Amino acid sequence: MQTLKNLFDNNRKWAARIKKSEPDFFTKLSRQQNPEYLWIGCSDSRVPSNQIVDLLPGEIFVHRNIANVVIHTDLNCLSVIQYAVEVLKVKHIIVCGHYGCGGIKAALEKRSFGLIDTWLRHIKDVYRHHQDKLDAIADENERFNLLCELNVVEQVGNVCHTSIVQKAWESGRDLSVHGWIYSIENGILKNLDVCVDNVSDISDTYEIKSS
Numbered sequence: 001m002q003t004l005k006n007l008f009d010n011n012r013k014w015a016a017r018i019k020k021s022e023p024d025f026f027t028k029l030s031r032q033q034n035p036e037y038l039w040i041g042c043s044d045s046r047v048p049s050n051q052i053v054d055l056l057p058g059e060i061f062v063h064r065n066i067a068n069v070v071i072h073t074d075l076n077c078l079s080v081i082q083y084a085v086e087v088l089k090v091k092h093i094i095v096c097g098h099y100g101c102g103g104i105k106a107a108l109e110k111r112s113f114g115l116i117d118t119w120l121r122h123i124k125d126v127y128r129h130h131q132d133k134l135d136a137i138a139d140e141n142e143r144f145n146l147l148c149e150l151n152v153v154e155q156v157g158n159v160c161h162t163s164i165v166q167k168a169w170e171s172g173r174d175l176s177v178h179g180w181i182y183s184i185e186n187g188i189l190k191n192l193d194v195c196v197d198n199v200s201d202i203s204d205t206y207e208i209k210s211s
């Protein structure tokens with residue numbers, strides 16, 4: 001029985017297309033991956049990392065979860081960051097959120113969605129950190145969009161606060177953490193200008209000194 005035949009058909013055509021334009025593409029990639037970027041984004045099907053920045057397989061290492069959250073006890077996300085930074089030696093970590101994020105929207109509501117409530121709690125915490133600013137916005141959509149942006153900024157901080165990133169900086173590594181947001185409505189990325197590339201730019205509270 002062939003299940004999801006359409007996807008296998010697509011795959012064959014895709015692989016043939018790539019091989020036609022670059023015959024040794026897969027052979028080269030099978031030997032090693034050497035991505036310069038780690039992308040931490042939302043699982044939303046409308047925000048596919050490689051397509052948005054028009055990069056081929058092998059060029060971007062990816063971690064996605066609901067609402068692009070980086071939690072300091074999330075072994076999955078931390079393992080991805082560790083591997084990307086220490087083994088692949090990426091130069092850039094991009095946290096990319098998007099406007100209209102369903103996870104952020106759910107966090108703004110005061111009802112239960114089941115298991116995911118625990119995950120969305122972290123976004124409620126972001127809201128609380130900026131409550132005055134957010135509550136002052138009368139337009140609901142504008143408030144929602146700002147929370148999408150503030151969540152990215154918060155997660156950029158969380159990436160920087162990891163011992164993994166701080167260790168890389170301490171050893172003199174060139175590593176920048178960026179915060180971007182994507183618009184599903186027009187396909188355009190916006191830089192939130194919160195790039196951090198050294199320990200002096202993070203809050204003293206989270207600074208980890210090796211000795």
Ligand code: CO
Binds near residue numbers: 098102103
């Ligand atoms: Co989303």
